[in-house]
Amino acid sequence: MTDRLDSLTDLKKEAKTICTRPQMLERAYGIGLTDDELEKLQTSVAEWVARFMRVRFFGPADGKHNNFNFMDVLGVEDNIWTPTFGLKGKIDATVLIKKDGQLMTTPLEFKTGSTKSQKRQPIKSDHVGQVSLYTLMMSTKYGPIQEALLYYISDDSMSIHPPRNLELQQLLMNRNKLVRSTTLSEGDLPYLPRPDGIDYEFKCKTCEVRNICTLQIRKNKRPENELMNTEKALLANCNLSDEEFDFFEQWMKVINAETEEVEKRYNDKNLWTLDPEVREGSGTCIANLKLVGDSVPWEDSCGKAGFLASFEKKGSSSQFLANLKVNDFIALSSNVEVCINYGVIVSLRDNEITLFLDQTLHKEYKSGNFTYSVDKINTTSPIASQYGYLMKLMNDTPEAERLRQYIIMKKQPNFKKLLLPDPQLQQIVNDLNTEQSRLNWKSQSTDSFLFVKGTPGSGKTASIVRLLKALVYAKKSVLVVSYTGMALEHILKKFKEDNDEFIKINSSSAAEDSLRSHTTKELSNSVTSIAELTELYNKPVVGTTLLSLKHPIFQVRRFDYCIVDEASQALPTAVFEL
Numbered sequence: 001m002t003d004r005l006d007s008l009t010d011l012k013k014e015a016k017t018i019c020t021r022p023q024m025l026e027r028a029y030g031i032g033l034t035d036d037e038l039e040k041l042q043t044s045v046a047e048w049v050a051r052f053m054r055v056r057f058f059g060p061a062d063g064k065h066n067n068f069n070f071m072d073v074l075g076v077e078d079n080i081w082t083p084t085f086g087l088k089g090k091i092d093a094t095v096l097i098k099k100d101g102q103l104m105t106t107p108l109e110f111k112t113g114s115t116k117s118q119k120r121q122p123i124k125s126d127h128v129g130q131v132s133l134y135t136l137m138m139s140t141k142y143g144p145i146q147e148a149l150l151y152y153i154s155d156d157s158m159s160i161h162p163p164r165n166l167e168l169q170q171l172l173m174n175r176n177k178l179v180r181s182t183t184l185s186e187g188d189l190p191y192l193p194r195p196d197g198i199d200y201e202f203k204c205k206t207c208e209v210r211n212i213c214t215l216q217i218r219k220n221k222r223p224e225n226e227l228m229n230t231e232k233a234l235l236a237n238c239n240l241s242d243e244e245f246d247f248f249e250q251w252m253k254v255i256n257a258e259t260e261e262v263e264k265r266y267n268d269k270n271l272w273t274l275d276p277e278v279r280e281g282s283g284t285c286i287a288n289l290k291l292v293g294d295s296v297p298w299e300d301s302c303g304k305a306g307f308l309a310s311f312e313k314k315g316s317s318s319q320f321l322a323n324l325k326v327n328d329f330i331a332l333s334s335n336v337e338v339c340i341n342y343g344v345i346v347s348l349r350d351n352e353i354t355l356f357l358d359q360t361l362h363k364e365y366k367s368g369n370f371t372y373s374v375d376k377i378n379t380t381s382p383i384a385s386q387y388g389y390l391m392k393l394m395n396d397t398p399e400a401e402r403l404r405q406y407i408i409m410k411k412q413p414n415f416k417k418l419l420l421p422d423p424q425l426q427q428i429v430n431d432l433n434t435e436q437s438r439l440n441w442k443s444q445s446t447d448s449f450l451f452v453k454g455t456p457g458s459g460k461t462a463s464i465v466r467l468l469k470a471l472v473y474a475k476k477s478v479l480v481v482s483y484t485g486m487a488l489e490h491i492l493k494k495f496k497e498d499n500d501e502f503i504k505i506n507s508s509s510a511a512e513d514s515l516r517s518h519t520t521k522e523l524s525n526s527v528t529s530i531a532e533l534t535e536l537y538n539k540p541v542v543g544t545t546l547l548s549l550k551h552p553i554f555q556v557r558r559f560d561y562c563i564v565d566e567a568s569q570a571l572p573t574a575v576f577e578l
């Protein structure tokens with residue numbers, strides 16, 4: 001970066017280029033920024049980078065700002081996997097510094113907060129613990145790490161910390177205790193020993209997984225005298241009923257079973273334990289690759305920045321044996337490190353594979369004396385989402401409590417009386433049969449939900465489309481959700497016959513031609529501001545599959561109605577996200 005950007009003007013231009021990429025505009029929209037706010041942020045980030053580089057990076061070790069000199073940046077957002085310790089993580093930056101005449105490789109962790117706002121404990125012990133862990137992880141690659149750097153952006157405060165070896169030892173012992181307890185247990189909710197010193201008032205009271213943590217203690221039914229005080233306090237302060245507890249337990253079993261199935265397909269664990277050649281035998285890895293040329297900066301079709309790198313298969317067979325294909329998510333490993341980079345396969349031909357990587361390769365990999373392997377990985381987001389939904393549903397919040405009443409305690413909906421529809425609305429539904437008409441009116445009059453069952457061919461899709469039209473006519477916003485993309489496209493194509501005020505959350509490559517211009521990918525690619533994006537995303541009807549509920553649109557918009565097609569395939573916990 002310092003080669004290309006040597007003035008504040010250059011930095012501001014670069015910040016603007018980055019912030020007007022479709023993906024960045026979508027994220028900014030998702031967190032509710034306006035164009036003015038985004039522009040101010042660009043300027044302040046550019047100014048901060050310029051100041052950081054001038055004072056912190058190139059500034060002298062004068063004891064005022066720095067007690068050391070920065071010599072080089074070895075990596076940014078480094079993935080470090082250490083099978084030796086069973087740890088993995090992403091380090092903000094790996095830097096080379098010179099302190100007291102000695103060169104040292106250290107992790108540098110950026111924190112957005114300020115030390116001044118935390119009067120009781122200016123530098124958080126969690127943060128020091130975090131960088132201490134990084135020193136341990138980095139030691140398998142760089143040898144013993146003597147220092148770690150913590151930088152608080154808000155008040156420009158840099159501190160240097162030697163690793164706390166005793167605390168690290170304790171941390172790993174606690175982790176091992178937890179793993180042992182999980183693997184020895186035959187139940188679905190093993191007893192997880194809580195570390196000593198966790199205080200209910202100080203930590204648990206505001207912990208967002210408090211209810212789940214308590215349910216897990218209840219399930220284990222340990223004798224009172226074996227419980228820690230924190231565990232007793234958690235039990236005493238939990239208001240969940242037995243029905244709610246059973247619901248949680250049953251759905252944990254379902255999600256765990258689903259996770260096991262996914263793990264069988266991907267075998268991510270093998271990355272930690274098996275050689276690449278053995279993994280290649282199972283068809284999820286391509287081993288013995290050589291880097292061709294260098295990695296080059298590249299932007300994908302969504303405006304996501306990364307690096308392109310090509311690799312060639314060496315050895316007796318020039319054929320790719322694995323079941324990998326274009327667009328698969330992968331982990332790239334070298335013969336000396338596991339998982340140095342994540343990415344996506346861009347092309348696979350003859351004996352060459354090209355990857356779109358999150359990060360450029362470290363300088364040391366440019367010498368060409370390494371072999372690489374590419375493993376197909378599970379991005380886990382659908383399963384992780386299910387755990388997340390379940391956790392939110394069991395949370396101690398009024399919204400979770402309300403939803404539990406309907407989903408678990410089977411509270412029935414109330415229906416209000418509707419006024420007679422106006423003639424045009426009557427026109428929309430006049431060719432529906434009696435049952436379909438009833439469904440239409442009941443859907444509009446429920447105070448919470450309406451559950452509709454129908455055999456194939458009974459006219460569910462026709463009813464949904466008519467309901468959509470009626471709701472849009474009544475100026476309501478509607479979210480249409482289905483489990484499969486095909487069912488969703490079927491509904492939207494029919495709706496489009498006389499109304500195109502809708503968008504579809506999807507990548508255009510997966511959308512039918514007739515719907516492509518309505519996809520968020522296509523729409524976001526054509527905009528240059530948050531205001532334009534907001535206008536495009538403000539259509540009354542939004543269609544999505546259950547797997548796309550993480551789109552930024554759902555952080556911003558709330559809908560008057562939500563129609564879930566193929567509801568029997570949706571986990572009830574997903575309702576929380578709708």
Ligand code: SF4
Pocket residue numbers: 194198203204205207208209210213214230
């Ligand atoms: S509620 Fe459970 S997970 Fe949360 S802080 Fe307390 S012991 Fe830890």
